[in-house]
Amino acid sequence: MAHGTTTAPSEDFVITPVRPGEEKGTWSSWIQDLFFTVDHKKLGLMYIAVGLFFFVIAGLMAAAIRIQLAIPNNDFLHPDVYNRFFTMHGTAMVFLVGMPIIFGFANYLVPIMIGARDMAFPRMNAFGFWITFFSGILLYMSYFTAPSLYNAGSAPDVGWFAYSPLTAKAFSTGHSTDYWTLSILMGGIGSVATSINIIVTTICMRCKGMTLGRMPLFVWTWLVVAFLVVIAIPPLSACQIMLTLDRYLGATFFDTQAGGSAILWQHFFWIFGHPEVYILILPGFAIMNEVIPVFSRKPIFGYPVMVGATVMIAFISLGVWAHHMFTVGMTSLGNSFFAISTMLVAVPTGIKLFNWIGTMYGGKIRFELPMMFSIGFLFQFLIAGLTGVMLAVAPFDWQLHDSYFVVAHFHYVLIGGLLYAIFAGIYHWYPKAFGRLMDKKLGLWHFWLFTIGFHLTFFPQHIAGFWGMPRRIYTYEAGRGWEEMNLISSVGVVFQAIGILLFVVNLLYSLKKGKVAGDDPWDAWTLEWATTSPPADYNFEKEPVVRSRRPLWDLKHPKDPDWKYE
């Protein structure tokens, strides 16, 4: 992790009280660094590392799913194993990959960007990380401990949104569903703790002169996301508590035979579930907000409108949940309301897309790796948004609900959108975190292979969906017209896998062999580039003072500083 630069202090400096075993360079110090740390930068990197670890595991599960579906009547995976795989893939990708990685970025960047030395509650930050980590361990423990102790069940197999009554004790014996419930309940504690931390840090720890109107858009977006987490995770925890009560104490919340309601689970889950989509994608927007201006050599277009659009997205996202439930038989009025509110989200999202394009327009675009991924993001997220508006039309959704069209739609959001933003962010801030640039050649291979593979895999799924292929089937008969689309889809995975492999190789290779980055390799404008790469444990020798949204621009252009115009 990031402990490269701290050197032995010279004699005339105060000596840190060294605890036993903390001498630099020993194994014990390395372990203590990892387990005892409350430093936001180390925790941020640990979050991202854990996220990437689960990303590889859940990605391999997805690859196995694609192998199974490559040809009709395949028997690569047993149906039960297949159910567990798509459940674990979905759950892990949302809760153990998406959430930790975005929290990692926030942890690393928010304090530096606002000129603070650490988070407001450093210990709670460590707690949030560890409980997220253990929730992942708990979920994957299901593979090992669920069968061995009771010999009933294995990993959860109820789908990532675990609709009732599949989760009822009668239909899910053993403890497999409990692993899912308890793991998510645990992860929720961590997410809320970290989000409160981020809100408090942003509001209360800004350096001198960093007014709300001057905060980098990354921090603004994160303020909104953290608030959304604080509001949206409790409904998830609440319905997990109810499910646990149902399963352990025989409560009847979701037991239809005793007067409970299975639909209520859907409502409660999606009251969390839809904001969750924005909790995941808004941090992607946050990264775009920083990367695109730097590589277009222009300040962001429409800063206040971007802030407003973010707030609006968050607000509207709290009132769209039932568009996941058009087919359960709501009233026409309900359908109309949720269809309209869902389409409404496209307005602020469109504003954002146009503002990014406005930022690029007339700029001197540098096609470095972060920018390549950002441009990919713009294209793919546009497609994702358009299919989203299509699905918001209730009668259209009746045709395509639970089909591969939906699968294609949300993979365009989460891979084409979020994952590309994450890649852009990693290529952008890797030099800050480790002091070396990532290899551009390998990175370009990664970009093109992954982009080709991604579209090969997921674009045909739109068409397969139109042709009636339902989600979650473990195989299909020949002659229904889905063979070609599924084969293309599975071939795409090969490209994606090689791309990811090159990315991981690049991460490790550049650690020692990458070009030395210097403090500010991209000629950027926010505060994190004002300190060394990697930053010292205390971030800044002196607490910075800012007068505009782009403090480093002011220093680089003393005759033409930004604060003259803001």
Place this chain on the structure above:
Amino acid sequence: MAHDPHSHSDENSVELPTPTAWPLITAFGIFLLFFGLVTTVVISLLGLLCATIGGIGWFSDVFPHPKHEPFPIRPKDQWPQPISPEGRSVSHLHVGEHGHREQYPAAAHPYAAGFVGGILGALVMAAIACAWGVLVDKSIWYPINLLAAVGVPSLAAADVETLKVFSMVGLVVAVITHFTTAVLVGLLYTVILPMLPAKREWIWGGIIIPIIWTGLMWATLGLISPAMNAKIEWLPFLLSQLGFGLVCGLYVARSVRISTQRTWSVAARLGVEAQHPGEK
């Protein structure tokens, strides 16, 4: 941390929170607590113990004062490179330069005028429509239900006789739709009217815009609400639109224009944060 009274910061060191394992132990305790629920209760008890010990340890870390320790600052030769000014300069585009138009209104009517104008216009519009309903169609509920039919499927499917009977849902939906739209249009008027190329704003707001709007509706209503399209009478529709336009347009046009503050900073416009004394 500089405001912390227990801080021991000086020239050569910075206060940083002391590293601690208690959060890890607490988290591990909670993990065991949950893990026990899916295995055996003994593990849960162990987890409870572990979490309690972790919690007590954590408490001792932050009470009475959060633990800090001085962290030595690096020697100056390892500090970040000073940021050097760049030679290149940036030319700025100013409003009015090289024939660039000033597209936004420098002054607009107050939103309050748009709000009140919208409400007043809405009342007049409703009065005209309902009067026509009573006089010609012999039912005050007919125009109301017809408006609500856009959003309420049961009304859209209903026949003329049903539409003439009072419907609670119809009334609520129609009132909400009517007043929301009217207020939105009123607010829009405050900004749009000053941008239109004429001295007499009320002609635009009162006559031209309602006529354009009616024409647009006439052309597209079949797509938006077939039910309404089949039953609508265009004369009262135009009359009520004109009634709205004249009242709202006149009210908005008569209000005093105020500066849009386009040249102010966002913070100043929002009034949230004061600027630094050193700034202009």
Place this chain on the structure above:
Amino acid sequence: MDNAINQTLPVEEETPWRLPSIRKVAMICLITTETALFTIFVVAYLFYIGKSLNGPYPYEVLHFPWWASAALFGSSGTIMIAEHYLKKGKHGLFNLWWFITIALGTYFLGFTAYEWYVLIYKEGLTISTNVFGSTFYSLVGLHASHVIVGLFLLTIILISSFRKKIDHEHHEHVEMISWYWHFVDAIWVVVLLVVYVLSMNY
């Protein structure tokens, strides 16, 4: 060589740069998230009113908790009095009123325990009896668990105060705990309304 970020800007030490208190913002966030949690349980309760397939029904077994509610609402007042004395530096009176707050909270908790005892053993209503049981015990139980946490925090302050550990810089801590206690009270208003008023006729 000055730190790079400070090099061109003359730092004006007098410039007031005030930020909100960390604890207050954190407590507001915590209360927000807890409110979201309670909202779901309240919605579940409201949704299931009158949907139980078998008894016992709310009108048969619930009694409006006059004394317990009065105790809990009263404790909001006593904690404010205690805070008032703390700010004035009268630690003896602070301890007294703080103790009264704890006593009132404990009485409330005792009432809940007794109510549950009667419901379970006399009336035969458990969490698995019907949807009323499920929603009632989860909502009231969630509130009771918050009362327990609140009492725990109050007790820590009382012990620290007896050991003379509470000084000037802890006033805000005390204030935050009182905020939490007021929140627990406010939740009880909602629970009271939903459980003991709205569902009484079903």
